[in-house]
Amino acid sequence: MCPIRRTKHAVYDLKYHFVWIPKYRKKLITEEISEYVGKVFQEIAEEYEWQIEEMAIEKDHIHLFIHVPPKYSPAKVVQIIKSISAREIFRRYPEIREHLWAGEIWSDGYFVRSVGDKVTADIIKKYIRYHKTEAQKPEQLGLWD
Secondary structure, three states: OOOOEEOOOOEEOOEEEEEEOEHHHOOOOOHHHHHHHHHHHHHHHHHHOOEEEEEEEOOOOEEEEEEOOOOOOHHHHHHHHHHHHHHHHHHHOHHHHHHOOOOOOEOOOOEEEEEOOOOOHHHHHHHHHHHHHOOOOOOOOOOOO
16 A cells, blocks of 8 residues: 655645556467566556556456556556557567557557545545535644544
8 A cells, every 4th residue: 555645746645547458459468478567567667656556467458556646647657658568568579569460569548547545536525515515614624534
């Protein structure tokens, strides 16, 4: 579990669950490639100061649960991971290109969901509603109470 983190101008706890597939949902990811892809994902995360909390690399899809700073949009995160990992996979396993018509390993699309530990959407809605009705009170509202 990642603690709340800080940058110069932000305090954050941003976690995303990403899922994407190889092009044409081909079952290209062998056990050997899976191990290599996992290492590549970890290297990318270290370089960009992200933390991978969990990952599953299956034959025909990827699950990645990752903690990232707010300067990276979810679209940017997945673009970085897909582009670097594709380059490294093709460099190490050039024979994979034979199975792909366009020479791209990852499908263009992806699924992403933001994830919280204890702060659910319902808690945020309740906090905002309470804040609207209690705005005249002088005490500070406690989001995490």
